[in-house]
Amino acid sequence: MKHETIRRSFEEFLKKKKLRLTRQRDEVFELAFETHEHFTAETFLGWLTERDSGVSRATVYRTLALLVEGGFLDLLDVGTGEAWYEHVLGHQHHDHLICTGCGRIEEFREPRIEALQEEVATKYGFVLKDHDLRLMGLCKSCSRKAS
Amino acid sequence: MKHETIRRSFEEFLKKKKLRLTRQRDEVFELAFETHEHFTAETFLGWLTERDSGVSRATVYRTLALLVEGGFLDLLDVGTGEAWYEHVLGHQHHDHLICTGCGRIEEFREPRIEALQEEVATKYGFVLKDHDLRLMGLCKSCSRKAS
DNA sequence: TTGTGTGCAAACGATTTGCAAGTGT
DNA sequence: ACACTTGCAAATCGTTTGCACACAA
Numbered sequence: 001m002k003h004e005t006i007r008r009s010f011e012e013f014l015k016k017k018k019l020r021l022t023r024q025r026d027e028v029f030e031l032a033f034e035t036h037e038h039f040t041a042e043t044f045l046g047w048l049t050e051r052d053s054g055v056s057r058a059t060v061y062r063t064l065a066l067l068v069e070g071g072f073l074d075l076l077d078v079g080t081g082e083a084w085y086e087h088v089l090g091h092q093h094h095d096h097l098i099c100t101g102c103g104r105i106e107e108f109r110e111p112r113i114e115a116l117q118e119e120v121a122t123k124y125g126f127v128l129k130d131h132d133l134r135l136m137g138l139c140k141s142c143s144r145k146a147s
Numbered sequence: 148m149k150h151e152t153i154r155r156s157f158e159e160f161l162k163k164k165k166l167r168l169t170r171q172r173d174e175v176f177e178l179a180f181e182t183h184e185h186f187t188a189e190t191f192l193g194w195l196t197e198r199d200s201g202v203s204r205a206t207v208y209r210t211l212a213l214l215v216e217g218g219f220l221d222l223l224d225v226g227t228g229e230a231w232y233e234h235v236l237g238h239q240h241h242d243h244l245i246c247t248g249c250g251r252i253e254e255f256r257e258p259r260i261e262a263l264q265e266e267v268a269t270k271y272g273f274v275l276k277d278h279d280l281r282l283m284g285l286c287k288s289c290s291r292k293a294s
Numbered sequence: 295t296t297g298t299g300t301g302c303a304a305a306c307g308a309t310t311t312g313c314a315a316g317t318g319t
Numbered sequence: 320a321c322a323c324t325t326g327c328a329a330a331t332c333g334t335t336t337g338c339a340c341a342c343a344a
Contacts, residue, residue: 056326125287133280140272203301
């Protein structure tokens with residue numbers, strides 16, 4: 001998906017919700033899709049501040065939440081206390097491998113796991129809405145250091 | 148495993164770490180193994196307060212962390228912000244199904260998923276230490292209500 | 295006795311909120 | 320104009336910590 005396309009769908013989203021496209025929302029949106037890393041709200045605020053975007057902390061939190069609501073960002077719980085975000089551009093659904101040594105996050109997809117999840121949910125009478133699978137361990141270079 | 152057994156292993160654990168068996172630690176330990184529900188620190192504090200245990204909030208947090216460290220409690224991240232605990236008595240490793248309607252938590256085990264997790268980790272050069280799989284959805288009675 | 299453990303209240307870190315002032319449409 | 324938005328600072332929530340006192344070993 002091209003940037004233009006997703007940009008337009010953001011504007012659609014705002015219109016549909018009767019929200020305004022302000023300078024701040026614009027800055028946040030653009031930066032969110034410029035980066036290809038996972039980030040926290042505070043990191044993100046730092047980036048904005050560096051480039052003198054003039055967007056306040058409160059607005060960063062409010063706008064990131066908005067982007068999650070609209071499905072432009074995924075919220076990701078790394079287990080460190082803060083919320084992590086990642087944009088969805090070109091990302092299909094995936095789960096995460098988290099290195100407890102260096103904090104690095106890898107993405108993977110494993111349809112066979114997904115299928116088994118459905119099977120489990122059905123067995124327990126649940127209608128599955130979402131899932132979250134985190135694999136924690138040491139990445140190659142960290143496990144080399146550790147041994 | 149009988150209560151007596153796990154109780155003794157708790158005392159062992161304290162001895163090994165040169166920690167003292169205080170009245171407060173005793174209260175917390177006993178209550179933690181008395182309940183068969185998942186609980187948060189604040190809920191737990193509430194229970195203790197009801198029975199006039201005279202254990203302070205600070206000590207509850209400190210002791211729950213201690214019990215996790217010793218492997219007597221499992222820490223569980225339900226995605227609601229607070230930490231949830233569950234005792235390990237007779238619980239083998241398992242993952243969770245979380246009802247987003249009523250908050251109910253079901254446990255399940257699925258060795259085939261575990262096997263695939265190892266496979267994924269290996270593929271990415273990770274040495275797996277732990278994992279966390281949460282399936283979110285509606286339980287039978289909540290999905291009935293919803294429809 | 296002596297090093298641990300405890301309670302209290304203040305400190306914390308991430309996030310949210312009320313409110314008065316600013317701004318898209 | 321007028322409702323939506325913002326920035327600010329204060330408020331929240333769960334959890335942690337410093338410190339003087341209490342207490343297991």
